[in-house]
Amino acid sequence: MSQSEKKNEPKPTASSTAPVAPKPAASAARPSPVPKQPLPRVQASGRRSFLKFMGAVGGILGITPFIPFGAFFTASATTGKQEAQKILLPDGSFANVKTFPPDSAVIFPYPRTGDERFDSEPFRRFMLIRLAPQEGGGQNDASAFRAYSMVCVHLWCLWDYKPGRQVQDPKTGRTIVGNMECPCHGSNYRVTDGVAIYGPASLQTPPNNAQPMLDLSIDSEGFVVVNPPTYTVDRNGIIGYGRKVQA
Amino acid sequence: MAEKSKPSSNLIVKLLLWIIDRLERTIFLGIKITLPRKFLSPLGFLGMLTFVVFVILGVTGAVLMLYYEPSTANAFDDVENIQENIPYGFLIRNIHYHGSNAMVFLAVAHLYYQYFSGRYKIRNEIIWVTGLILGVITVLEAFTGYDLLYNDRAELAVSIGVSLTNASPVIGPVLQQFIWGSGFSEFIIRLYALHVFVIPLMMTVLMLFHFPRFLVLDIPISTAVVGAILVVGGLMPAELGVKFDPNFPPGITVPEWYLTGLYAFIRTGYDKFFTGGVLPLLLILMFLVVPFIDRGRKFTWKDRPFFTALGLTSIAQILITTVWGFYIDPDSSKPTVLRLFIEPVSFYTLLILSSAAMFVVTYSYMRAKAALNVGKKRVITRPKPITLSTRWTTISVVLLVIFEIYLNIAAYMSYNAKLWNLTLFEIGAAFMVFAVLFHIVRAYQPPMTPITTAVAAKPPGAPAVRAAEK
Incomplete structure (x- = not known):
């Protein structure tokens, strides 16, 4: 039903209750900008679908900021302080290139917090190994560790870590001194690159x-220092x- | 309805009817629960039985939460404490454990019964698909649950899970961190959150889309199933195992029975993602597409030889992989890896050959049988119900009540004697006795008496009073 038809309809309430004068003024204000010819349907539905599209875009934009929230579920084990740290030995001293014997290993937590609850977490436990002399453990720099x-x-x-144990590298056939072995199913790792x-x-x-x-470095006093790691497959793993190990 | 025609003067009954009347305003309006008055085959309402066990697991699980802390330091010790020191902790933990096994078993049985009776037809596709999802996450729920014990079996379960996420192509590292978090203390909290909240919530929501509008709640059979869970718990009490310690290899152990099939696949040494992920998924996929392929109008398994043969083949595969998964080479002089290794060529050859043989044999047998039966009218015979006379009903009911009293006293005494598994057995037995008792009471039919005497026995004023009430 078009606007013009509506205007011609009799209004039963107007005559009985409301005063007649204001009514035409109000109705005249509304329909005046409406053109006589109704808009073509295609155009009208085009606008409608455009508005719907914009509504959908608005909805998607509203949700988009939450997508990175997925990172909440994949936090790294060592979220928190990722700082350069010296390695605490069981006797209370720090690992030093001058005193740490070759072909030996020690377990340490990284990052060290002093809180047993965190420091005992297997995912925060690392093994510091000084390679056997045959593998370059005699060097007085970070390459020995x-x-x-x-x-x-x-x-x-x-x-x-099994110090002194000799295993043959299946690729090169070379004999490696010192071996990393898992007690559960007997996986062996090459000590030089893991x-x-x-x-x-x-x-x-x-x-x-x-x-x-x-990644390790040696500071000016000879202490072994852990550099802040990046836990991605390409970097520290x-x-x-x-x-990922570059061949 | 029956209760409207016969208003009760009993206040409690009145209150119950008042409540039921108002409940019809709620969502329960659409669900009709029938309490059958005679014996029905439990095969038809295995889903309801699964739900009953789900409720029991919810209650016992909520109670267990009170003494359990999901942490690497405390998890195992807390379970040990519940098992050994907390009063009735042993019983509650055992009910929870055996309930979980029962729920997985009932869900699988439910799936196969519905499959063979073709219930996924008649616009039941949504119910079928939600049921399939429910089945998968029921196994996940059980899996996350037994990891929480933090014992050697949990270690094995976690390592199976880890090997599957680690072996996933492309998304492996993200998936590993997404599911397991970063570390042992994190995965135990994650599994706990999933086990006590996320998965049960998902299951509850899925149930809204899975429950048909007409349900059968059979009190005696439900009670008997619960009793059976307790009896089994009494006979085979849940074990604690050895505390999870990543410094030592797990003892030679196998996962729960619903995972040994998966375990067998992984142990063949081929790519874990394919053997442990893709192959089991094929089974689920098969069930997922069946309602969209089997469009015929035939329902019973006898009329659908292809799908019956397919279902039987899948059962055969499940049995072979499950049984094989339990087998570990007993020669302890060999290294663990070799003892666990399943020789892939014989394993897959047997699996493929037996599947093919199973399918061909069952399919051709059924076709041959159908050809023989052409033109014959199928006669459905129902067994005649056993009816007891009033005298024998009374005697058996009294005897059963006495037996229940005996079992109650026995359960109490064995609890005090610290024979907790015996207590569990006796409580379960009492439940089963009650099931029989309930059935006898409901099946009892008073002997037919001539109508004239019944009318004469009524006080003459009664009909007038009832009329006045109206």
Whole structure:
């Protein structure tokens, strides 16, 4: 029903109750801008669908800021202070390049908080290894040391360092001194780069076959310092998952 | 309705009727729950039985939460404390544990019964699909639950889960952190949050889309199932295991029975994502597409040889993988990895050959049988219900009540004697006795008496009073 038809309709209430005068003024104010010819339907529905589209866009824009909230679920083990830290030894001193014997290892938490609840978390436990002299452990710089996550990338047991044990590298055939072995299913890792060489972990597809590793440096007094890590597959690796090793 | 025609003077009954009347204003208006007055095959309402067990798990689980802290330091010790020190903790934990097994079993049985009777037809596709999702997350719920014990079995379950997320292509690292968090203390909290809140909530919502409008709640059979759970709990009390310690290998152990099939696949040494993820998914996918393929008008398994053969083949596959998953080489001189390893060629060959054989044999047998039966009218025979006379009904009811009293006293005494699994057994037995008792009472039919004497026995004033009330 068009506007003009509506105007011609009799209004039964107007005559009986309301005063007649204001009524036409009010109705005249409203329909005057409406053109006689109704808008073509296509155009009208075009505007309607445009508005609907804009409504949908508004809705999506409202939700968009929440997408990065997904990061809430994938926080790294070491959220919190990621700072350069010296490595505390069980005797209360710090690991030093001058005193730490070659072909030996020590477990340490990183980042160290002093709170047993955090420091005992397997995902915060690392093994500092000074390589055997045959592997370059005699050097007096950071290249003599390695720090790997203790969580085996196979099934999350905690591996152990076997000093002096000789294993053959299946690729090069060379004999390596010092070995990382997991007690659960016997995965063996190459101590120089943390890549699995024997056992079930070695059968996993890269990067699911190498231990995450911390970067180390030696400060002016000779202390071994952990550099703040980036837990991505390409950098320090993801604990319990693995690390991409450049061949 | 029956209650309207016969107004009761009993205040409690009046209150109940008042409440039921008002409940019709709520969402329950659409659901009709029938309490059957005679024995019905429980196969038809396995879903309701699953729900009954779900409610029991909710109640016992809520109670267990009071003494359990999801942390690496305390989880195992808390379970041990519940099991050994908290009064009735042993019983509640056992009911929860065996209830979880019963729920998975009932859900699978429900799935197969509905499958073979073709219930996914007649516009039941939504119910079928939501049921399938419910079944999968029921297993997830059970899986997250037994990880919370933080014992060697939990260690194995976690390692199975980890190996699946780690083996996922592309999203592996993100998925690992999404599900397990970053570390042992985090995954135990995540699994706990999933187990006590997220998954039960999802299940409750899905149930709204899964429940048909007509439900059967059979009190005796529900009670008997609960009793059976307790009896099994008494016979095979849940074990504590050894505390989870990532420094030591887990003892040789197998997962819960609903996961050994998956475990067998993973142990074949092939790509874990394919064997442990894709292959089991194929089974679920098969069930998912069946209602959209099987569009015929035939319902019973006898008339659908192809789908019956398919279902039987899937059962055979589940049985083979499940049983094989339990097998571990007993030679302890071998390294663990070799003892766990399943030789893939024989495993997959047997699986494929037996599946093919199962399908061909059942399918051709059913086709042959159908060809023989062409033209024959199918006769449905129903067993005649056993009816007891008034005398024997009374005697058996009295005896059963006495037996229940005995079981109650026995349960109390064995509890005090710290024979807790015996207590569990006796409570379960009492439940089952009650189930029989309830059934006898409901099945009892008073002997037919001539109508004339019945009218004469009534006080003459009674009809007049009732008329005056109206």
